[in-house]
Amino acid sequence: LLVLQGDPIQRVVATWHAGWQPARDASGSDWLVPHLADQLDDAYSVNRWAAWQALKSDPRYRELEFDF
Secondary structure: OOOOOOHHHHHHHHHHHHHHHHHHHHOOOHHHHHHHHHHHOOOOHHHHHHHHHHHHHHHHHHHOOOOO
16 A cells, blocks of 8 residues: 555555545545545655645545645
8 A cells, every 4th residue: 555655756646546536436535535634744744744735635634624
């Protein structure tokens, strides 16, 4: 799973796709939540931002606030 491993660019691309609705429709999203939550602690702010946005694409986390 590139969200958890790989270089920072691979992680941000995989994380961004985790929030992309067609990908969520194809693979589901419940399994993604723990992995995206882990990315909120990434060393790179762009990866944290992408994880935050991906989590907010889920209606359960739409109101999620995050302080970078």
